[in-house]
Amino acid sequence: MSKIVAGVDGSPSAVNAAVWAATEAAQRRETLRLVHAFVVPVHGYPGFLTTFPELREGLRHQGRTWLDEAKAAAEQAAPGVEVETELVEGEAIATLLHESRQARAVVLGSRGLGGFTGMLVGSVAVGLAAHGHSPVIVVRGPRPDDAPPTEGPVVVGVDTSDASNAALSFAFEEAAIRGVGVVALHTWNDVTLEATVRMYPLTVDPADIDAEAKAVLDTQVAVWQEKYPDVPVETVVTRGRPVRTLLERGEHAQLIVVGSRGRGGFKGMLLGSTSQALVTHAPCPVAVVRGDGEQAGVVAQARQGDEVS
Numbered sequence: 001m002s003k004i005v006a007g008v009d010g011s012p013s014a015v016n017a018a019v020w021a022a023t024e025a026a027q028r029r030e031t032l033r034l035v036h037a038f039v040v041p042v043h044g045y046p047g048f049l050t051t052f053p054e055l056r057e058g059l060r061h062q063g064r065t066w067l068d069e070a071k072a073a074a075e076q077a078a079p080g081v082e083v084e085t086e087l088v089e090g091e092a093i094a095t096l097l098h099e100s101r102q103a104r105a106v107v108l109g110s111r112g113l114g115g116f117t118g119m120l121v122g123s124v125a126v127g128l129a130a131h132g133h134s135p136v137i138v139v140r141g142p143r144p145d146d147a148p149p150t151e152g153p154v155v156v157g158v159d160t161s162d163a164s165n166a167a168l169s170f171a172f173e174e175a176a177i178r179g180v181g182v183v184a185l186h187t188w189n190d191v192t193l194e195a196t197v198r199m200y201p202l203t204v205d206p207a208d209i210d211a212e213a214k215a216v217l218d219t220q221v222a223v224w225q226e227k228y229p230d231v232p233v234e235t236v237v238t239r240g241r242p243v244r245t246l247l248e249r250g251e252h253a254q255l256i257v258v259g260s261r262g263r264g265g266f267k268g269m270l271l272g273s274t275s276q277a278l279v280t281h282a283p284c285p286v287a288v289v290r291g292d293g294e295q296a297g298v299v300a301q302a303r304q305g306d307e308v309s
Contacts, residue, residue, distance in 0.1 A: 004104055004105050005107065006035070007036075014066075018071075020139045022075070026080065035088065036063040039089070039091060086099075100128075104135075106128070148284055153175065154171045155183045156257040157259070158186045163290060166259060172227065178254070183233075185238065206239065214235065250286075255287060
């Protein structure tokens with residue numbers, strides 16, 4: 001796709017996201033599309049102070065101001081980048097899902113205001129990550145509202161799932177554009193192994209599991225090493241919890257990439273506790289990438305919905 005979309009809501013986090021997206025768009029010679037969505041409340045405000053049309057116009061003016069501010073910050077960060085803005089009256093999640101159909105990626109701040117309140121902190125984040133038509137990137141810094149880091153490698157969580165392969169593709173492409181390396185990380189759960197050993201009188205050497213997992217990981221990554229020979233690669237196998245190892249590696253990274261669903265160590269990625277931890281605690285931007293099979297399912301559901309409507 002030729003456009004990257006960034007959600008705007010007037011928060012410092014959203015401005016950071018717009019700036020990050022502008023730099024990304026400039027590197028790829030893409031158009032940056034800034035989108036703000038707002039909903040006019042029907043109830044809950046004193047009618048003697050304002051009318052519905054006045055309130056709607058006020059929200060439109062506020063949204064336009066936020067879009068202009070985000071556009072100015074984006075153009076300052078990436079001079080020459082083409083920026084377009086869109087003001088939409090409607091729900092944030094529905095608006096962004098629609099935008100994701102025609103975007104290469106959707107970029108969001110880690111916390112927000114206005115139409116994007118709670119974005120990437122609760123159900124809206126999970127919904128967009130699970131049902132979006134394009135990769136979703138949550139721009140984060142070490143602390144709330146901090147600018148995202150610009151140094152370090154691209155870290156990607158890997159298992160054998162379709163979404164994981166898509167994450168590898170995305171990670172290598174990002175690393176090549178940025179001129180940095182990739183750290184491909186696979187984590188297997190040693191707690192499960194210990195429980196298995198207690199239940200069955202078998203001798204299981206964790207080192208053997210490490211070696212087998214490393215061989216599988218190296219084979220999986222080799223395909224992308226061949227396609228991107230100039231990108232340095234480090235493959236790492238660890239034992240423990242995937243989210244913990246990803247967060248630790250993220251402290252020295254400029255981007256974490258994960259599949260929207262996975263198997264093994266990354267099962268349920270971005271649909272449960274692991275997703276919540278990454279979204280709320282990662283010290284750098286997090287990209288959630290769908291697999292080809294998932295993408296086909298989303299497109300089919302969208303087409304069915306269009307036919308019904």
